[in-house]
Amino acid sequence: MTEGPFLLRQDDEGVVTLTLNRPASRNGLSLGMLGALRDALADIETDASARVVVLAGAGPAFCAGHDLKEMRARDYDPAYVEKLFTLCAEAMQAIVALPKPVIARVHGVATAAGAQLVASADLALCAEDARFATPGVHIGLFCSTPMVALSRNIAPKHAMRMLLTGDLIDAETALRFGLVNDVAPAAELEARTLALARKIASKSPLTLAFGKKAFYRQAELPLAEAYVFASGVMAENLKARDAREGIGAFLDKRAPCWTGE
Template sequence: MIYGKYEEDILLREDREGAVFLTLNRPDKFNTLSEAMLAALQRELDAVAADPAVRCVVIGGNGRGFCAGHDLREMRANPAQSYYQSLFRSCSRLMQSVVVLPVPVIAKVQGMATAAGCQLVASCDLAIAGQSASFAVSGINVGLFCSTPAVALSRNISSKRAFDMLVSGHFIDADTALEWGLLSAVADDADLDAVVANKVQQILSKSPAAVRFGKSMFHPQRQMALADAYDFAGDVMAENMLSPDAEEGIDAFLAKRKPIWQQLSGN
């Protein structure tokens, strides 16, 4: 089903057999992250986090661009430090919600992704872009260093490359973004939907429990010291081994048959 739930349908949601597709729908504004858009995305991610039936999320944008970052007109209409602090806290909460969501999040990028739009790409677990996509953290061009986007960007690409993008505002193309680690794949523009759908199906074919175990450990361990990371990962893997899906998967492998995964429930 497809439905829009927010003011002027600025965010669309489609559910397909365990996958949720969220589409930023302000094409005339290059899908900028207005207050309303941030709130709409946050509500959907909170709902997904509480729903054991969801197994994957795809975030895309309608129109010629993925997302051009914050709504600068809205920001200039509210010239108060307290407003800006609240806005950036809301955006930071959203980006962290993507990271801690219990299921994989894929950015499907067409056209340009700039500033907080590039930050959103960097925050997703996977990012697949069309060949014509481009990326920048270009706030510096209007006198604003992209400080919060820098947090996500510098966790995807090297610090020198990230700082160069941040201090120069220059764009990189999709192939460069792939080489640098901002993207996980690049597709011909005409094939972008199909490539993303194939990646979703790959995820949906795996054990729902194992994917959630994996997401729960992957990002936290990156912030740990090596020994602590191994201790944490070992505990998660031991718990995963005791799950019904691990038992089923190993038994199926040994018996040379296809596994039948358990569906998660909220009970």
């Protein structure tokens, strides 16, 4: 059988929903899927109409991680394996580097590299029945690349527990760990995610780009250097037309009119 498009894109007033579209494999991250995701993010980066991205999954799961059947079919060929994990790293970093907020909308399971997707997103909402895990230890393949995103997203003790046991955690535990921002009834997940995305999309796109880039950059710096860096970002941001417009609108008690400049 021939697979359909790896990704489905839907645009709705500045909110772009990218849906992983391999439901029969629980949206396994094959070479094709990872390439499609990386390329879609590159397209969105230069699309002025796109303000916020929602990552979702078709079928019964968000994403079950790498496609193990594809790995075995390729006989674990070293060249294929190197290409696979390089492409995965590029896709995950593209999420972080995208100058537009990315929200993961999670239902079913998000395991291994699927959990990595959730941890790489800027925000995440999940259904009450969602489950998360980094289960590589069960099959003799430690979740080393998911570990990178996970360890930068939740407390070390929580990350190590997930990585060392491979156990599934439920939605409320993921919320307590800080892996997701909110838990919703399954029937409300899409609407609540869209409402959050639209709220963020109503802000200045230039300001969001400044803020997202600065957030991840300052986190890599020592405290004193982080303040020097952030002060420079604030000064540069203040030169923007949107900043002047936003301040003026606030003082004049009116709605701002963003230009993205």
